């Protein structure tokens with residue numbers, strides 16, 4: 324198709340999701356000079372930005388400022404936002420194949436991975452992803468209640484940055500979080516919390532931990548919180564120490580040094596402890612109805628035949644009493660109807676962003692993946708920039724070589740959604756709601772007052788639209 328005004332060919336792209344990877348892909352696609360790109364972005368929630376709004380911790384507001392870049396992308400000619408439109412509910416893949424030249428999957432991975440251990444179903448055992456959604460006001464996790472007034476000791480399984488986020492949110496004085504955009508319900512429950520200690524368990528040693536040094540130090544820097552680690556557990560085994568010295572990144576070396584310093588200082592009077600534990604792997608959650616302890620086995624590091632350092636059980640176990648467990652062992656995407664799925668990492672199978680019919684199978688022309696839908700749940704916001712750019716490069720290469728979807732329908736997607744009775748949130752609607760949330764927050768001394776149900780969001784959006792039409 325050609326734009327009659329400019330004689331430039333028109334290229335229609337559908338993007339599913341509105342997190343960082345979706346916006347970076349939109350930015351690179353809309354910047355193409357030799358083609359008139361029309362890009363429609365579909366988001367299942369009324370509100371955009373994925374994990375930037377609903378994952379990044381409320382005390383990491385500087386990180387959330389990245390949305391200023393996404394706002395500029397949304398202002399570009401050729402961009403349309405369809406909020407409150409879910410692939411699989413309001414639209415099917417075939418609808419998109421009939422209307423677009425290319426489709427980009429950017430729907431991320433939204434659930435906590437299970438570890439499949441006995442006792443995982445006990446009350447008090449939760450996924451970290453659900454807790455993250457809860458304190459960030461995600462409509463899907465609004466009902467979560469943690470009974471924090473009954474919890475003195477929580478155990479976090481896993482030692483990545485998400486584990487540190489939940490530990491920090493649970494341990495810090497709630498009044499520090501009050502001026503942020505934290506969910507009101509979460510803040511209220513944190514105010515009633517009896518938590519005195521959070522233990523974070525890693526199955527390998529301090530040299531192999533997944534967190535960044537900065538995030539580790541940040542917990543210790545919170546007033547009233549003290550990082551506690553035994554000298555024995557803070558000291559890498561000789562093989563890991565040698566590896567760290569020779570191959571470890573500066574960040575890894577820094578975090579191990581930091582732990583060593585913490586292990587050598589005198590215990591102080593901080594009222595809340597953040598205990599870092601290493602070489603402990605959970606084998607069961609114990610309790611009758613509610614979790615009462617985690618049974619862990621002691622691990623050791625060994626070098627396998629290929630020279631890789633791995634952990635294995637020593638055969639001894641111990642029970643760590645606690646009243647709550649948070650599983651922070653990764654995220655997983657759910658399969659979407661009509662979209663290929665890779666069981667291994669919960670993402671869309673692909674080669675360099677070109678989607679495959681099944682893992683290892685043929686490429687499905689016109690279908691692409693970016694972000695966590697492409698790589699599985701790994702990488703920070705910035706990782707998605709180069710990654711989305713690489714996928715868009717493949718898309719443009721395929722366009723030039725004539726590979727695409729050959730859309731057959733002239734009906735605009737907005738018209739189709741109207742016919743189906745979907746209530747679409749446009750970018751102008753989102754900007755109204757955004758301004759409303761900020762203004763409501765200001766009245767309450769917060770950065771933003773998030774609405775936490777889709778119904779409330781839609782009600783306020785309708786009111787704001789009506790008020791603007793009347794004025």
Ligand SMILES: Cc1cc2nc3c(=O)[nH]c(=O)nc-3n(C[C@H](O)[C@H](O)[C@H](O)COP(=O)(O)OP(=O)(O)OC[C@H]3O[C@@H](n4cnc5c(N)ncnc54)[C@H](O)[C@@H]3O)c2cc1C
Nearest residue numbers: 340342343344367373374378410430431694695702703704
């Ligand atoms: C708890 C947590 C904290 C983090 N903190 C930081 C941090 O401080 N700094 C940092 O740099 N990185 C951080 N990250 C990493 C960062 O958030 C990710 O790299 C990034 O969000 C991945 O982007 P994405 O676009 O692939 O997925 P997402 O951000 O998850 O976006 C996916 C979007 O798709 C939508 N969607 C899902 N299904 C459908 C459907 N069927 N139809 C339509 N839309 C759909 C979702 O609602 C969502 O909006 C954090 C991650 C987590 C989990």
